[in-house]
Amino acid sequence: MLALLLVVLAVVLVVFAYLYWVGDFELFTRTGSGPQKKHAILLVGLAVVSLIGANFARRRTI
Amino acid sequence: MSLAQTLFLGLLQGASELFPVSSLGHAVIVPSLLRWTFKQSDPRYVPFLTLLHLGTASALLFLYRRDWWVISRAFIRSAVRGQIRDADERTAMLLVAATVPAGAVGFVLEHPLKALFASPRAAAAFLILNGFMLLGAELLRRRSERAGADRAAQEADYKAAGQLTFRAAVVVGLAQALALLPGMSRSGVTMSGGLLAGLRHQEAARFSFLLATPIIAAAGLLEVPQLVGSRAPWGSYLAAALLAALAAYLSARFLIRYFRSGRLDPYGWYSILAGAVALVLLR
Numbered sequence: 265m266l267a268l269l270l271v272v273l274a275v276v277l278v279v280f281a282y283l284y285w286v287g288d289f290e291l292f293t294r295t296g297s298g299p300q301k302k303h304a305i306l307l308v309g310l311a312v313v314s315l316i317g318a319n320f321a322r323r324r325t326i
Numbered sequence: 327m328s329l330a331q332t333l334f335l336g337l338l339q340g341a342s343e344l345f346p347v348s349s350l351g352h353a354v355i356v357p358s359l360l361r362w363t364f365k366q367s368d369p370r371y372v373p374f375l376t377l378l379h380l381g382t383a384s385a386l387l388f389l390y391r392r393d394w395w396v397i398s399r400a401f402i403r404s405a406v407r408g409q410i411r412d413a414d415e416r417t418a419m420l421l422v423a424a425t426v427p428a429g430a431v432g433f434v435l436e437h438p439l440k441a442l443f444a445s446p447r448a449a450a451a452f453l454i455l456n457g458f459m460l461l462g463a464e465l466l467r468r469r470s471e472r473a474g475a476d477r478a479a480q481e482a483d484y485k486a487a488g489q490l491t492f493r494a495a496v497v498v499g500l501a502q503a504l505a506l507l508p509g510m511s512r513s514g515v516t517m518s519g520g521l522l523a524g525l526r527h528q529e530a531a532r533f534s535f536l537l538a539t540p541i542i543a544a545a546g547l548l549e550v551p552q553l554v555g556s557r558a559p560w561g562s563y564l565a566a567a568l569l570a571a572l573a574a575y576l577s578a579r580f581l582i583r584y585f586r587s588g589r590l591d592p593y594g595w596y597s598i599l600a601g602a603v604a605l606v607l608l609r
Contacts, residue, residue, distance in 0.1 A: 292434050302548040306433055309544075313426050319408035 270318035274311040281307035329562050331362060332374070336566025339378045340385070340573030343542065344535065344581060346514030346593045347600070348456055351449040354508045355604045358446035373558045374566070379546035381567035385574035386539040393536065397421065417488045417536075424499035424516075424537055429544075431503035439506045450604035452509025457597030459510075460590040463518035467589075477587040484526040487533035494523035498537075509601065513538060517590060527585040535578055 283289035285304035293300045327335070338356060342349040387394060400414035401422070410416050471480045490498075498519035505512035513534045520530030 293437060303433065305548055306429055306544075310426065310430060313422060316405045316408075316422070319405065322408060 267318040267321040270314045270321060274314035274318070277307045277311035277314060281305075281311065327362075327374075327562075329565075331357075332559075332562045332566045333569055335374075336378055336381070336569040337573050339375075340382055340570030341577050343382050343570075344386075344513055344538070344574055344577045346456070346460055346511045346517055346590060347597050348449075348453055348505075348509050348511040348514070350505070351453045351456070351509035351511070351601075354449040355446050355453070355600075355608075359604060359607055373549070374563050376546050376549035377563050377567040378570045379542050379549075381569075381571035382574040383539055383543035383546055385571040386535055386542070386578060389575055389578050390536060390539065394539070397536070413488045420488070420490055420492065420495045420533075421536055421540070423492050424495040424502075425540055427496055427499035428502040428537075428541060431500060432506060435503060435506055446608050447605060449508040450601045450608060452507045453597050453601030453604065454509075455601075456510050456514055457594045457599075457601065459518055460514055460594030460597065463521050464590050464594065467521050481526045481528070481587070485524050485529065487520070487525060487529045487536070490520070490523055490525065490533070494519075498523065498533075502537075502541075511597075512541070514590070514593065514597075521590070527587075527589065528582060531581050531585045535582075 280289060281304040284293075284300040284307065287300070290300070293303060335353065335357075338352055339349050342352045396414050397418045400412070401418035404410050404415035404419055410419055472483060498516055501515045501519045502512055504510045504515050513531075516534040516537055517527075517530045520533050521527065525533060
């Protein structure tokens with residue numbers, strides 16, 4: 265169950281990363297500052313960590 | 327900025343990034359105290375800071391090149407397998423566990439905190455708070471130490487970085503969010519957290535520096551796209567980055583040696599004194 269949740273979280277993070285990259289989403293940024301590539305890259309990094317966490321949860325060894 | 331100012335700020339950033347006295351606080355306070363007129367909101371200041379961060383991160387990567395080689399391989403092995411089997415894999419995952427909350431909290435709080443507290447007086451006030459945090463961590467540590475034993479014996483009672491619990495690593499990572507406040511030191515927060523989690527002083531410093539490397543490197547690399555097309559005086563900026571790298575390398579070597587038996591107290595007192603003097607002078 266935890267593994268599945270972490271995979272879903274990773275997908276959500278990637279979607280938000282795309283929205284930040286194209287500039288459609290500005291939460292936690294200066295309003296009107298355009299595409300937030302830094303935020304997008306950070307979210308992709310967090311998505312990768314979520315997938316690693318899912319891999320750990322799947323094996324139940326952490 | 328003149329060449330002398332650029333080089334001075336490079337030296338200041340490289341040295342103060344690893345000492346537990348807040349590089350961001352010094353970068354905000356010192357130019358104001360010296361009545362330097364350049365604006366930190368100037369678009370050319372971003373590439374400058376980016377290069378300084380990359381310089382500092384390069385120095386840390388060079389200093390811990392063997393550790394990072396081992397940790398990187400251990401991280402990949404463990405991530406693919408979904409299992410921790412040895413001490414190196416555990417250290418790698420502890421660093422990930424401590425880095426993720428710092429990144430996530432920084433993501434949410436960076437802009438509001440910078441907007442609220444980017445004044446030299448706020449930085450000076452937080453520098454004083456940083457000093458009390460360092461002294462407080464040492465005070466709590468002294469209470470748990472064996473009275474009467476020499477320093478080496480006292481330190482031997484505590485843990486290595488790889489023995490940290492995952493919960494403690496996450497708490498140390500979360501505490502790093504405090505360093506978004508100019509004047510609060512990231513290395514000070516992580517070393518204090520490490521001490522409270524039961525690490526030896528030298529191991530707390532090592533864990534802090536290992537933890538700093540991906541964060542400082544990311545802070546630099548994420549700004550690299552802004553360098554493209556920027557009209558910056560590259561020669562002087564690169565010279566400052568080299569100075570920052572040299573200062574960071576020497577600082578890290580000094581601190582690792584110092585924390586064999588040294589404590590955070592001198593940096594705590596320095597932070598309180600420097601913050602108080604800055605508050606008076608910036609009235």
